[in-house]
Amino acid sequence: MDSAAAVTEEExxxxxxxxxxxxxxxxxxxxxxxxxxxxxDNIPGGVFSYDADSGKFGYIxxxxxxxxxxxxxxxxxQFYNSFDVFIFKGDRANTKDMIENQIRFFDTVELTxxxxxxSDNLMWIYHKGKLMEGKDGSRRFFVVISDVTTEKLVQEQxxxxxxxxxxxxxxxxxxxxxxxxxxxDYDVITDVLTTSRKDMDGNRITIxxxxxKDLIKAMIFEEDYPTFKSALMKALREPVKGVVEYRARNDNxxxxxxxxxxxxxxxxxxxxxxxxxxxxxxxxxxxxxxxxAQVERDGMTGxxxxxxxxxxxxxxxxxxxxxxxxxxxxxxxxxxxxVNDTLGHMCGxxxxxxxxxxxxxxxxxxDFVGRMGGDEFMVFMKYTTPSITEERAGALNEKIKRTxxxxxxxxxxxxxxGIAYYGRDxxxxxxxxxxxxxxxxxxxxxxxxxxxxxxx
Numbered sequence: 001m002d003s004a005a006a007v008t009e010e011e012x013x014x015x016x017x018x019x020x021x022x023x024x025x026x027x028x029x030x031x032x033x034x035x036x037x038x039x040x041d042n043i044p045g046g047v048f049s050y051d052a053d054s055g056k057f058g059y060i061x062x063x064x065x066x067x068x069x070x071x072x073x074x075x076x077x078q079f080y081n082s083f084d085v086f087i088f089k090g091d092r093a094n095t096k097d098m099i100e101n102q103i104r105f106f107d108t109v110e111l112t113x114x115x116x117x118x119s120d121n122l123m124w125i126y127h128k129g130k131l132m133e134g135k136d137g138s139r140r141f142f143v144v145i146s147d148v149t150t151e152k153l154v155q156e157q158x159x160x161x162x163x164x165x166x167x168x169x170x171x172x173x174x175x176x177x178x179x180x181x182x183x184x185d186y187d188v189i190t191d192v193l194t195t196s197r198k199d200m201d202g203n204r205i206t207i208x209x210x211x212x213k214d215l216i217k218a219m220i221f222e223e224d225y226p227t228f229k230s231a232l233m234k235a236l237r238e239p240v241k242g243v244v245e246y247r248a249r250n251d252n253x254x255x256x257x258x259x260x261x262x263x264x265x266x267x268x269x270x271x272x273x274x275x276x277x278x279x280x281x282x283x284x285x286x287x288x289x290x291x292x293a294q295v296e297r298d299g300m301t302g303x304x305x306x307x308x309x310x311x312x313x314x315x316x317x318x319x320x321x322x323x324x325x326x327x328x329x330x331x332x333x334x335x336x337x338x339v340n341d342t343l344g345h346m347c348g349x350x351x352x353x354x355x356x357x358x359x360x361x362x363x364x365x366x367d368f369v370g371r372m373g374g375d376e377f378m379v380f381m382k383y384t385t386p387s388i389t390e391e392r393a394g395a396l397n398e399k400i401k402r403t404x405x406x407x408x409x410x411x412x413x414x415x416x417x418g419i420a421y422y423g424r425d426x427x428x429x430x431x432x433x434x435x436x437x438x439x440x441x442x443x444x445x446x447x448x449x450x451x452x453x454x455x456x
Contacts, residue, residue, distance in 0.1 A: 045126075045146030050083040052131060052139035057081050059142075067147050070118050078118055083141075088114035088122065099129075107131050109141075112148060124152040184260075186210065186274040188236065221247040221255070235264035235274050245281065257285040298371040300349065301356035309370030313380045314429045316368070317422070326382055326422040327389040330436040331359060331396070333375035334414040334448040343406040351375075351404060351413060358399045362392055378436075386421065386453070393417045393451035401449055414449035416440055425454050 046063025050056060057079075060072050068075060079086040087095050091113040102109040110128045117123055129143035183196035193210040207215060220228050224246035231244040241263045250256050262276035296308040304312065313328070320326065333355050340348040352375060359377050360369055368380040381389055401414040418440025420426065425435040439454040446452065 045144060047142070047144050049140050049142045052141055055083040057083060057086075058140060064145065067145070068117055074118065086115055088116060090114070103131060112152070123147055123149040182278040184262075184274075184276040184278060186276075188272050188274065219248050223247075231262075232274075235262060236271050239264050239266045239271060250280075256280055256282045298356075300352060301371050303356055303360065303377070304368060304370035306370065306372045309368060309372065309378055309380075310429060312368050312370075313432075316380070316382070317427065317429060317432075320422060320427075322423055322427070324422070325384055325386075326380065327384050327386075328420045328422070328432040328436045329379040329381065329389070329393060329451075330372075330418040330433075330440040331355075331377040331379065332416050332440055332444070333377075333400070334416055334444075335411055336375035336413065338411045339404060339413065342409055342411055343404060347404065347406050355400055355413075355415065358396065362396045362399060389419060389421075390451065390453065393419060397449055397451065416443035416448050417451035418443055418454065419451060420454045 046065070046067055047059070047061040048064050049058040051058065057076060060075060065072060065075060068078075070078070084092065084096075095111065095113045098111045099109050102111075108128065108130045112124055112126050114122050115125050124147070126146045126148045127143055128145075129141045131139060131141055133139050185194045186192070187194075191209055191211050193207040195205050195207075197205045199205050210216065216228070216232075217225055228244055228246050231242055234240055235242065241261075243259060243261050245257065245259045247255055247257055257280070258278050259281045260276050260278045262274055264271050264274045266272060293302075296304060298305045317326075333351070336348065336351065339351050352371075355375070355377065356371060359379065363369055363379050363381065366382055368378075368382075370378050372378050381392070396417065397415060401412075403410050403412050418436045418438065420432045420435035420439060422432060426432040435454040439452045442452040443450050
């Protein structure tokens with residue numbers, strides 16, 4: 001065999017081997033495609049792909065078409081061949097954000113959203129996708145979807161049941177905590193308030209258009225209504241628990257104090273109900289005021305004691321306008337020691353009570369009036385003028401000046417007064433106190449039974 005023939009035979013053998021290899025690869029590819037198609041046809045749900053940039057659909061599996069019970073042409077027409085249109089309008093922005101946020105850290109995304117089927121019914125879709133990049137730089141999502149509408153409905157029903165159970169549990173707790181109290185149940189949606197009070201027929205009293213007509217405002221004292229309304233508005237905005245105290249008139253028209261423990265409940269991010277338990281705390285308030293008076297008041301005169309007087313003035317001065325006029329007066333009972341030494345301590349106590357009454361009657365209810373100890377008193381006049389302040393001081397001098405007689409013996413009493421003005425003489429308690437005390441000393445030096453203004 002010559003060399004040319006040998007070469008030809010070798011080329012024929014090589015060509016035969018190549019054909020067999022190509023044929024073998026073709027059969028393997030067909031087998032792989034068949035397996036893939038069987039897998040795609042039998043996977044729960046369906047599979048589709050879409051361009052990551054344009055959103056245009058690529059491959060759509062029969063499983064997807066089965067979910068929507070339509071042909072591929074109908075599917076593409078229904079959603080304008082766009083993944084963006086495929087998503088329910090109300091979920092598009094949120095779905096886009098979720099995909100972008102997940103793809104920043106992972107090459108897969110997992111979420112649920114709603115779509116409308118060809119009959120315009122809403123259905124829930126579970127979506128799990130993977131981002132693939134081609135050699136040409138194109139990016140495409142390959143997605144497995146399934147219909148989870150039934151599961152979502154069950155979840156919502158369970159959530160509603162749990163929500164209602166929570167509301168009923170909380171309402172029961174409120175009732176359990178105060179079985180004898182008045183119970184309130186306000187339906188925010190219908191604006192109807194139901195109470196445990198009974199009408200003449202023994203039925204629970206219900207109030208319609210409660211908030212719309214602001215009927216609660218008519219029940220609560222005007223001074224307490226802003227506090228009550230603030231608590232109500234917060235309860236309407238979000239689920240909260242709280243307590244609010246207020247005055248109102250009872251069935252007999254008497255003014256009583258009440259404490260309302262309440263809780264608000266939401267459904268789908270909207271407050272739908274407020275439940276509460278109201279207790280009459282009038283007697284409790286009285287006991288509290290009595291205890292407060294024991295702590296804050298002077299036992300003999302009923303005026304503010306030294307500690308309360310100082311704290312009240314200090315607190316008030318912190319919020320004063322520097323341009324406003326207020327006055328601090330120090331008042332000392334002249335010759336009080338002689339009353340005690342000559343007429344006895346019982347007469348001395350009566351003298352203190354007399355001076356305290358005179359001081360209280362001379363100044364306004366809005367002014368702070370206190371006993372600083374012994375025979376010394378203090379007055380803080382709010383929003384006054386020098387002429388009014390000094391007129392009141394002179395009137396007090398006249399009112400207290402008198403002769404006290406006991407068992408044939410007598411002592412002349414009067415009062416000396418020192419005055420200091422906020423702003424001019426000081427802006428804090430200690431400075432004003434010292435200025436008024438210095439002025440009081442000047443009044444004593446001037447012969448008593450008079451007043452002196454600091455710095456004059």
